[in-house]
Amino acid sequence: MLDSLSDVKKELKKKMKKKSDCLLPCLSENDRQCIDLIREQTKQLNQNNVTRTQAYFQFYLQYPEIHWALLGHLISRNVGWNMTDLKGELLTKLLPEKDQEAFFSFLERGSWLVFQDVYPQFSVYDLSVIRGKDMFHLLPFFYTSTFMETMWRYFWRSGDSYTLAIAMIINEQSQLEKELIQNNHFKKNVTSTVSFKMYEFLRMNNILFPYNAEGKSEKVSLIGGISQQFTSLHERILFGKNLYATLFQSEEILAGVLKWAHECPHTGSRKDYWPDLFNDVNESLPRSLYKRRVKNCMLKEGANRLYSPPLKYAWPDAPHEDTKSGDWFRDWHVLDYINKEVSLNGEILKNYCKTLEKIELAVMAKEALLLREEK
Incomplete structure (x- = not known):
């Protein structure tokens, strides 16, 4: 019985000693049908960043005790914004098309991998609630980590939402480490490139949680954090914990x-949270030299809003190969x-405003350099 974290520790120690190729449990015909249905539902909802993001939110609304579903929804929104930034006003002027495509492929693969792993877990929990009994013996059929199978059983008995949320952060970041960060293709074409180092230098890895502050009617407030050392598993787990807190x-x-998320469905455009600064229609003249428009996250007088396209216009749905590697x-x-x-802070507005200004300066510097080279 997994009634305490001490029991969880003992269970995980035992599982470490077992062979990884242990036999899967025998299934009833009904269980097989459930597995097929969950696989099909996961495939349908894992089409793109918008469908994933909405699926996380819908699950949280149904089961608010699963805190990670809301955290996953908000981080998935940020991934979508990062994807559309690659085709937006500023980064198209900074990054060559080859790097735009490589970065999108990296973000999309990570987003797909997390959903492919986590949504079957949600579905098995849903099935357990409906049937009124633990159905977590189905998790190995979705290549779920033995760590998460143990943590779900603990949660089923304890109702400890915090521990389950942190376990899911550990699990998803460990999955990404194995499948994405250590992937040789992405090491070569993304994380070791000059463009990626510039991306980190300019601090473009802000994670924003928009919210409607009580009693305020002006534009939404922001909390969040800045991801440090994205390629470090340890730092990503701690960052996930900070975001959760x-x-x-x-x-x-x-x-x-929750109020903001209800009122603003995810499109991938940053217009979703700041329509006075971003627009999903390009207001700028083509080929015109860029002039500074933003100061303290406000447009200068007479300046056009920054172009931030919806995901459906920025990138087509991408095909993916299934992954069935070991635990x-x-x-x-x-x-x-x-x-x-x-370390809880949550202050993000000043950093985000400075990031936008830094990117503007980088764009202007690049254009000035290109003009000089043409003379």
């Missing part, structure tokens, strides 16, 4: 985030992350 730190912020779980000490302290 930021999101669930108060009932007021949580209510404001990432090797060390029960990952449980230590559950109790590790986090």
Whole structure:
């Protein structure tokens, strides 16, 4: 019985000693039909960033005890904004088309991998609730980590939403480490490129959680954080914990985030949260030299809004190869992350405003250099 984290630790230690190729449990015909249905539903909802993002939100609305579903929804929104930035006003002037496509492929693959892993887990939980009994014996058929199978069983008995959320952060980042960050193709074409280093240098890896602050009618408020050392698994897990703490730190912020998410369906355009700064229609003249437009996240007088296209106009749906590689779980000490302290801040507005201004300056510097070379 998994009644405490001490029991979880013992269970994970036992699983580490077992062979990874242990036999899967025998299934009833009904179980097989459930597996086929979950696979088909996951495939349908894993079409693109917009469908994934909406699926996370719908699941959270149905099961608010699964905190990660809301965190995943908001991070997925940010991934979508990062995708459309690649075809937006500024980055199209900074990044060559080859890098735009490589970055999109990287973001899309990561987004697909996480959903492919996590949505069957959600579906099995849903099935367990409907049937009123633990159905987590189905998880191995979706290549779910033995770590998460254990954590779901613990959650089923304890109702410990916090621990499940942190376990899911550990799991998804470990999956990404194995399948994306350590992938030789993406190492060569994305994370080791000059463009990626520039991306990190300009601090374009802001994660924003828009919310409607109580009693305020002006543009939405923002909380969030800046991802440091994206290629470090340790740093990504701690960052995920920080984002979780930021999101669930108060009932007021949580209510404001939910209100905004309800009222603003995800399109991939940054116009979703700041229509006075971004537009999903390009207002600029083609081939015109870029002039500074933004100061403290406000447009200068008479300036056009920054172009931020919806995802459906920026990128087509991408095909994906299934991944069936082995379980990432090797060390029960990952449980230590559950109790590790986090530094809670959530302040993001000033950093984000400075990021936009830095990118503008980089665009202008590049255009000035190209003009000089043409003379």
